Amino acid sequence: MEFGPGFWGPIVATIVMLLGAVFAYLMLLGSRRIAKVRPSIAKRSTYGCGEEVKPEEVTADSEQFYSPIRRVFKPFYRYIQPGHSGKLNTYLLWVVIGFVVLMVAIALVLR
């Protein structure tokens, strides 16, 4: 069961993973019997600062979903992301800059 120079037995690993998944599912079934699944209204109101929150309003905002990662890559989101402004001329400028960069890179690599 060797694949490339590393060791990776895909079939063995798959069987192990399937077994793990079955085991996890059994544990989940067992736990369902003990604990309640649905968040109760009391719990929801705790997170909503005491206010009544409807079920469909409890979705996370998808742009801010990974705010810690955004914080880690702050320079990227501050300088590169605003570049995707939707302006066609900016994009064309990128193409020209990229062309120049490619030319310099090719000249350096193949010198």
Place this chain on the structure above:
Amino acid sequence: MIEAAPILAIIIPLMGSFLTPLISILTKRYKKERIRDLFVVAIVIVTLLLVLHMLPTVWSGNIIVYRLGNWTPPWGICLAIDGLNILVALIVSGIAALVSIYSLMYMKNDTGLEKYYTLLLLLLASMMGVTLTGDFFNLFVFFEIMSVSAYALVAFRRNWDSIEASIKYMVIGSLGASLVLLGISFTYSLVGSLNIADIAQKISIIGTNPLPPVLILILALLMTGFCIKIAMVPFHAWMPDAYQAAPSAVAALFAAGTTTVGVYVMLRIIYILFGVAALGVMLIVLGSVTMVVGALMALVQRDLKRLLAYSGISQVGYILLGVGFGTALGIEGGLFHLLNNAIYKALLFMCAGAIFYRVGTCNLDELGGLSKNMPITAGLFTIGALAISGVPPFNGFASKWTIYIAGIQAGKAFFTLLAIIVSVLTLAYLLKAINAIFLGQRPKRFENVKEAPMTMIFPMMFLAVLCIVLGVLPSLGIDIVSPAYNALTNQHGYIRAVLGGI
């Protein structure tokens, strides 16, 4: 083997695209529009069968050369098919067959469908043309047909977003095509020929060491032009717009088809046409930049199709990284990832299309809790998401693992680490998508949403099964791509087969 199979693989979809409007006029008169749709599916499947028919001959190590009009190659146009072409042709025609089956149901509610199917067949014909041709100018012409039909397909629904996306795609793409044309004219001025094998032979006589300065310009022009098509990072801006605005079936075909073709042309230029494998270092750097930017941009998207488009940009980075390592294992891993990328990217876009078909939106903030309504789609999307982020029993893991091993063997541990981090980010943004679409609370208005129809489920299911099969039996995938690797490193064999020992 049918001797004319290579040209038929281009001509049959081309002829189909000319016949579709005529057939559609007839079928509209007799109110039997299904016949037209089935005709299109039949044409695409015939193309796939022709490619499969050529497969054994090419895999046994031969290079099929088909001379148009019985003209010998340096003067006439020829089609030359080696292991690399056939892999790409297989991916393109296979995905096109699944997409055409998928479109039967997905595009049912649109008007002007005869134009859609015409453009779809034209796109297929031109992709096959780019893939199979052995003549550089012919390649440019088919490439332009591909681009024009792609622009038209993006604008197909004529909403504000599709028009805007198509305009951006078109202006950037036309600039790229002009650069390619300029590159071709410089190539012609350098060697006086436009047959790929002939150029390769003449360039190897000129020698790349020291490099003629005009060759740097040529390479930069051609690379820029084709990188626009595969959306490498400074040139990627059109891609999210176009994929968001295009119908999902078309986006699936773009992600799996035109991107694959673009990567193929890049590989052909670097390895066969100019024989400058040393450019690998540049590909590694550009590939990692592409990878990181794509993944980081995907993290903050609100629209599912836009997120998938950025994810596609990031995956192209992996392919370039693998190929750039330059070792046998790296190139095989890159090509294997090319195959896998086509499979799961098409799967994910089709899932997005199924959601859009039933719910009418792809905005992640509006969706939620759909796993109860669409369990099959949810499962298939999860398989695709796990495969793309390289989670073990799926195919993405196999190819990414190969690329990691190749990177460590090539002594590029930094880039390997970067690839692993990006893989984690990939899982992160796709989990966000799964969470937003299928889990969580379900809004009241989605209570009556039904599962996607069977004609849409079937192609998705097929791709998901491929994901699992190639993941559990990775040596099968390596077997599929190893003829392509052999072809890529066999420049002299290509020249000899096409020019016949001149």
Place this chain on the structure above:
Amino acid sequence: MNVDYIVAMLMISFGLYCLLIKRNLIKMVIGLEILTFGIHLFLISMGYREGGIAPIVTSTNPASVVATMGVDPLPQALVLTSIVIDVCVTAMLLSLAIYAYKHYKTLDTSELRRLKG
């Protein structure tokens, strides 16, 4: 000096300038056209040959004359094909411009930016 090469390169740079600076969609199309025609001029002047003849073997021009004096038809075929493609692209862009004007009531590309991020 080869004036036509200089003119071709000037046309290419003017076209590029027009694409990068102008914001009106129609003007950008014009810039794209100038760029493409500059490339066409470059190609066609590359195929020019002093005193060349058409590469067709006839009774007045036997094969030996054509082989030495005939012009390579490749650049001309290339330019012709490229012109045809250019017509398609231009027609398509202009019709998209019509629709864009319909949806956005402007042709200013800096306002065609609802898709971003």
Place this chain on the structure above:
Amino acid sequence: MAGMTLIVKTASRLLSPFVLLFGIYIVLHGHLTPGGGFPGGVIIVAAIVMLLLGYGAEAAKAKFSPLQASVSENIGSLILVATGLLGLFLGFNFMKNAIPLGTTGNLYSAGIIIPLNIGVGIKVAAGLAVILYAMLTAFEEEEK
């Protein structure tokens, strides 16, 4: 678009048949004189444009309807493909010049170049007409 002044109308009515004829001449003599399918097709469509400018879109559409245009466009391209396939059926490769060549300089010469030119001519003329009508339709929708 109801048409232009009398001068334009008369001039376009008188000129457009000759323009059409000249276009057909260019298409048919593509293998002998400069020109060929593409320029000839453009000249043919110029005749339609003259009618359109002089008499308005309705008159032009009455002469050459959008349906006719799109059908003949596809027929033109099918002629191209069929000419290519002819070589295949006669036992050669695709696009082989398989029919007799004729004498150089006559109208009938150069083998399959004539059908190819005719196909391209029809395709280009009808295709440009389709583009023209499509753009007109876009403007008409705007006016509504």
